[in-house]
Amino acid sequence: MADQSKIRNFSIIAHIDHGKSTLADRILELTETVADRDMQDQLLDSMELERERGITIKSQAVRVYFDADDGETYMFHLIDTPGHVDFTYEVSRSLQACEGALLVVDASQGVEAQTLANTYLAVDAGLEIIPCLNKIDLPGAEPERVGAEVADLLGEDADSILRISGKTGEGVEAVLNQLVKTVPAPGGDRDAPARALIFDSEFDQYRGVVAYIRVVDGVFKKGDKITAMAAGTEADVDELGIFSPQMVPINELGPGEVGYVITGIKDVMLLRVGDTITHRAQVRGQGEKLVPAQEPLPGYREIKPMVFCGLFPTDNAQYPDMRDALEKLSLNDAALAWEPETSDALGFGFRIGFLGLLHMDIVRERLEREYDLDLIATMPSVGFELELHDGTIQEIHSPSAYPDPTFIKEVREPYVKIHILTPTEYVGTTMELCQDKRGEHQGMQYISADRVQLTYDVPLGEIVLDFFDQLKSRTRGYASLDYEPIGLRASDLVKLDILLSGEPVDALSLLVHRTKAQEMGKKFTEKLKEKIPRQMFDVPIQAAIGGRILARETVKAYRKDVTAKLYGGDISRKRKLLEKQKAGKKRMKQVGRVEVPQEAFLAVLELGDDK
Ligand SMILES: Nc1nc2c(ncn2[C@@H]2O[C@H](COP(=O)(O)OP(=O)(O)OP(=O)(O)O)[C@@H](O)[C@H]2O)c(=O)[nH]1
Numbered sequence: 363m364a365d366q367s368k369i370r371n372f373s374i375i376a377h378i379d380h381g382k383s384t385l386a387d388r389i390l391e392l393t394e395t396v397a398d399r400d401m402q403d404q405l406l407d408s409m410e411l412e413r414e415r416g417i418t419i420k421s422q423a424v425r426v427y428f429d430a431d432d433g434e435t436y437m438f439h440l441i442d443t444p445g446h447v448d449f450t451y452e453v454s455r456s457l458q459a460c461e462g463a464l465l466v467v468d469a470s471q472g473v474e475a476q477t478l479a480n481t482y483l484a485v486d487a488g489l490e491i492i493p494c495l496n497k498i499d500l501p502g503a504e505p506e507r508v509g510a511e512v513a514d515l516l517g518e519d520a521d522s523i524l525r526i527s528g529k530t531g532e533g534v535e536a537v538l539n540q541l542v543k544t545v546p547a548p549g550g551d552r553d554a555p556a557r558a559l560i561f562d563s564e565f566d567q568y569r570g571v572v573a574y575i576r577v578v579d580g581v582f583k584k585g586d587k588i589t590a591m592a593a594g595t596e597a598d599v600d601e602l603g604i605f606s607p608q609m610v611p612i613n614e615l616g617p618g619e620v621g622y623v624i625t626g627i628k629d630v631m632l633l634r635v636g637d638t639i640t641h642r643a644q645v646r647g648q649g650e651k652l653v654p655a656q657e658p659l660p661g662y663r664e665i666k667p668m669v670f671c672g673l674f675p676t677d678n679a680q681y682p683d684m685r686d687a688l689e690k691l692s693l694n695d696a697a698l699a700w701e702p703e704t705s706d707a708l709g710f711g712f713r714i715g716f717l718g719l720l721h722m723d724i725v726r727e728r729l730e731r732e733y734d735l736d737l738i739a740t741m742p743s744v745g746f747e748l749e750l751h752d753g754t755i756q757e758i759h760s761p762s763a764y765p766d767p768t769f770i771k772e773v774r775e776p777y778v779k780i781h782i783l784t785p786t787e788y789v790g791t792t793m794e795l796c797q798d799k800r801g802e803h804q805g806m807q808y809i810s811a812d813r814v815q816l817t818y819d820v821p822l823g824e825i826v827l828d829f830f831d832q833l834k835s836r837t838r839g840y841a842s843l844d845y846e847p848i849g850l851r852a853s854d855l856v857k858l859d860i861l862l863s864g865e866p867v868d869a870l871s872l873l874v875h876r877t878k879a880q881e882m883g884k885k886f887t888e889k890l891k892e893k894i895p896r897q898m899f900d901v902p903i904q905a906a907i908g909g910r911i912l913a914r915e916t917v918k919a920y921r922k923d924v925t926a927k928l929y930g931g932d933i934s935r936k937r938k939l940l941e942k943q944k945a946g947k948k949r950m951k952q953v954g955r956v957e958v959p960q961e962a963f964l965a966v967l968e969l970g971d972d973k
Contacts, residue, residue: 363614363616364437364616364618364619366547366548366550366552366616366617366618367547368434368435368436368437368547369436369437369438369439369547369548369618369619370436370437370438370439370461370462370541370542370545370547371438371439371441371459371460371461371462371545371548371576371618371620372438372439372440372441372460372461372462372463372464372489372492372541372545373440373441373442373456373457373459373460373462373463373464373484373489374386374440374441374442374463374464374466375457375463375464375465375466375480375481375483375484376465376466376467376468376476376477376480376496377467377468377471377473377474377475377476377477377480377842378476379468380466380467380468380471380474380477380496380497381466381468381496381497381528381529382442382466383442384528384529385464385466385496385526385528385534386422386424386440386442387528388528388531388534389426389438389440389534389538390424390426390607391531392428392531392534392535392538393426393427393428393438393538395424395425395426395427395606395607422441422442422605422607423439423440423441423442423456423459423561423562423574423605423620423621424439424440424441424442424605424606424607425437425438425439425440425604425605425606425620425621426438426440428538428542430538430539430542431539432542436542437619438538438541439459439460439576439619439620441456441459441460441620454483454487455561455562455635455636456561456562457483457484457487457489458487458559458561458576458660459559459561459576459620460487460489461489461490461545461546461547461548462489462490462491462492462541462544462545462546463480463484463489463490463491463492464492464494464537464541465477465480465481465484465491465492465493465494465512465516466494466496466528467493467494467495467496467508467511467512468496468497468508469495469496469497469498469500469503469504469505469508469509469525470497470500470502470503470504470508471508472504472507472508472511472810472813473508473511473512473515473783473809473810473813474783474842475781475782475783475842475843475844476842476844477515478515478781478783478815478844479781479844479846481515481516490544490545490546491516492524492537492540492541492544492545493512493516493518493523493524494523494524494525494526494533494537495508495509495512495523495524495525495526496526496527496528497527497528497529498525498526498527498532498533499527499529499530499532505525506520507810509521509523509525510810511809511810511813514809514810515809524536524537524540547618548578548617548618549617549618550577550578550579550617550618551579551580551617552579552580552581552616552617553580554579554580554655555579555580555640555641555652555653555654555655555656556577556579556580556581556582556639556640556641556652556655557577557578557579557580557638557639557640557655557658557659558575558576558577558578558582558615558623558638558639558640559575559576559578559636559638559659560573560574560575560590560633560634560635560636560637560638560639561574561575561576561635561636562574562635563630563633563634563635565630565693566624569600569601569624569626570624570625570626570627570628571624571625571627571628571629571630571632571633572609572622572623572624573622573623573624573625573633573639574620574621574622575615575620575621575622575623575639576618576619576620577615577616577617577618577619577620577621578617578659579617579655580616580617580640580641580652580655581614581615581616581617582599582602582614582615582616582623582639582641583599583602583613583614583646584599584600584601584602584611584613584614585598585599585646586598586599586641586644586646586652587641587642587644588623588625588639588640588641588642589639589640589641589642589654590632590633590634590637590638590639591637591638591639591640591655591658592634592636592637592638592658593631593632593633593634593637595627595632595633596642597625597626597627597632597633598625598626599623599624599625600624600625600626601623601624602614602615602621602622602623602624603621603622603624604619604620604621604622605620605621605622609622623639630692630693637658638655638658638659640654640655640658641653641654641655642654666715666847667697667698667699667715667716667717667745668715668716668717668718668744668745668776668822668826668847669715669716669717669718669719669721669722669742669743669744669822669826670713670714670715670716670742670743670744670745670759670760671713671714671716671722671739671740671741671742671743672703672705672708672711672712672713672714672739672740672760672869673711673712673714673726673729673737673738673739673740674703674705674708674709674710674711674712674737674738674740674869674951675709675710675711675735675736675737675738676736676737676738676951677736678709678710680735680736681709681710681711683733683735684711684712684729684733684735684737685712686733687729687732687733687735688700688712688714688729690733691725691728691729695725697716697717697721698714698715698716698725699714699715700712700713700714700715701713701759703760705740705762705868705869706867706868707867707868707869707870707951707953707958708738708740708869708951708953711738713759713760715745715759716742718826719742719826719830722742726739738951738960738963739960739963739964740869740870740963740964741869741870741872741963741964741966742826742827743759743760743761743823743826743872743873744775744776744821744822744823744826745757745758745759745776746758746759746764746773746774746775746776746855746873747773747774747775747850748764748765748770748772748773748774749770749771749772749773749774750765750769750770750771751769751770751771752769761857761871761872761873762868762869762871764857764871764873767856767857767908772852773852773853773854773855773873774850774851774852774853775821775822775823775850775851775853775855775873776821776822776823776847776849776850777819777820777821777822777847777848777849777850777851778819778820778821778822778825778845778846778847778848779804779817779818779819779845779846779848780796780801780817780818780819780820780825780843780844780845781815781816781817781843781844781845782796782815782816782817782818782833782841782842782843783809783813783814783815783841783842783843784813784814784816784837784840784841784842785812785813785814785837785840785841786812786813786814787812788836788837788838788840788841789806789814789816791836791837792816792833792836792837792841793816795829795832795833795836796816796818796820799820799821799824799825799829800820800821800824800875801818801819801820801824802818802819802820803816803817803818804817804818804819805817819848820845821851821853821875822845822847823873825845827966827969828969829843830843853875854875854876854877855873855874855875855876856873856874856875856876856879856907857871857872857873857907858871858872858873858874858879858882858883858886858905858906858907858912859871859905859906859907860872860886860887860890860903860904860905860906861902861903861904861905861906862894862901862902862903862953862954862956862958863901863902863954863955863956864902864904865953865954866906867953867958869953869963870890870962870963872886872966879907879912880912880913882905882969883905883906883907883912883913884905884912884913885969886905886913886965886966886969887903887904887905887913887914887915888915889965889966889969890903890915890962890965891903891915891916891917892965893959893961893962893965894917894956894957894958894959894962895917895957895959896917896918896919896920897917897919897920897955897956897957898919898920899919899955900916900917900918900919901916901917901956902914902915902916903915903916903917
């Protein structure tokens with residue numbers, strides 16, 4: 363039986379790349395949770411993609427034991443969280459399972475947008491926050507300046523903020539001792555009806571849903587009959603355990619403990635993240651009477667996809683495989699939404715909803731890599747709401763689903779509140795960018811003498827494409843961005859059609875603001891001209907609204923064989939070139955008579971590059 367007063371549950375929160383995972387590695391080492399020979403960098407980033415990209419996607423929850431300076435041994439549950447804005451929902455979920463948060467701030471960078479956003483989430487969740495300045499081993503570290511920023515943010519004394527290096531391990535032990543002192547032991551009543559929060563879940567091919575739980579009251583044991591209160595699911599506990607960091611079965615989980623439950627249930631919807639599990643009425647062991655809890659724990663808000671794109675197998679025969687792959691991926695990724703989509707140009711595929719562009723990139727890469735699919739992606743777009751003259755409300759996730767405008771009374775698009783942190787010298791150029799993206803200025807606040815937070819309300823559609831890249835290039839990489847949805851607003855949007863050889867290509871159409879249609883049409887046709895290779899005939903590229911042509915470019919027919927410019931004799935070079943051509947063709951799609959490469963479907967993402 364775990365001594366509740368010796369438990370400490372905490373998350374590590376930080377802006378992306380400020381060093382959460384590296385610090386978690388040091389903690390695992392220091393507490394000898396992982397034998398030296400098994401130690402590898404970013405141990406908790408278990409997905410192959412996470413390691414490769416050096417980012418954390420899924421939360422993790424590890425139990426470690428720490429021998430503190432007070433001579434006692436403490437049981438820590440460390441919950442590593444993702445830092446990217448796409449995965450904010452994972453952070454808020456994990457925080458519900460904790461009493462404390464280690465706030466890691468890169469001492470060479472300072473407070474960034476997600477430092478603020480995650481700090482606010484932790485404050486909202488009522489957590490004790492322990493700030494630390496990381497990467498002090500770097501020559502560029504400025505602990506004085508950054509310490510002052512953090513002190514200002516939290517209303518603390520700058521001198522008391524710990525300075526550490528996740529890389530060398532310096533100061534890490536002090537942080538853990540600090541944690542023991544300031545983070546409260548979990549409350550919760552061992553004798554009350556049992557309640558545990560499902561804060562994450564995973565799908566195991568053989569064992570079904572593995573629910574990550576934080577027990578609040580009571581004790582769960584193997585064999586207990588349980589129920590998930592919101593879903594009404596009934597099940598028996600097949601196995602209980604902890605993460606160490608691999609799964610280790612144990613006999614019971616009591617108040618304050620974090621671990622997993624396996625019930626053999628195969629459907630993630632039946633054991634949903636955010637649900638509360640409790641006992642069904644039963645008698646356990648030597649006559650111990652168990653009763654169900656009356657009130658569930660506070661759950662989470664539903665997450666909604668923000669960005670949509672079409673994914674089509676290059677080879678239509680792969681369609682069933684793709685459906686299969688999506689079903690499997692969804693088991694592990696509750697945020698993924700999808701429905702079948704048919705395109706005249708691309709055939710059968712799926713319209714998929716994501717949390718953001720990074721999420722989209724990751725899903726696409728996983729589909730291709732883990733399921734061996736060859737995909738064509740169409741332009742990302744947001745979801746729109748239409749009110750028609752006959753009073754019906756329609757939600758559309760794809761420009762090609764846009765009806766005849768004469769039926770439409772009002773178009774509404776999602777807006778977000780964005781917070782940008784930038785050095786003062788880039789305020790002008792940042793404001794210009796926000797205005798260019800139809801942003802409405804909401805406020806400006808100094809974080810320190812030379813850093814400012816700007817707040818704007820902006821249509822999500824304007825920022826999902828290339829906003830972040832443009833912001834980074836305008837501020838030489840110094841600005842950071844965070845956003846939160848604030849609902850739908852009416853907008854004057856029109857559908858921009860793209861025609862190749864006179865035929866509209868549904869997969870290339872866009873919804874744009876009327877004032878931007880002309881410029882967008884011009885830039886887009888120019889970009890497509892670069893992307894579409896020469897064919898045997900001239901290919902006119904046109905941008906149009908309704909029947910009105912706004913812009914036109916032409917890809918001229920090619921006259922020469924590509925190999926003609928090589929000397930006649932050099933066969934190997936010629937073969938190489940032909941092979942290269944063939945490889946390039948792989949991701950081509952025949953649209954009417956025209957061969958269109960993958961990049962053309964995403965060309966709109968590059969429109970901001972010329973600025
Ligand atoms: N010099 C130095 N580099 C560090 C330190 N801590 C982390 N890094 C480096 O900073 C980069 C980011 O570290 P991560 O631990 O992956 O950052 P993270 O916050 O977990 O990033 P996400 O999981 O993507 O949110 C890596 O290249 C680390 O090697 C440190 O104390 N000193």
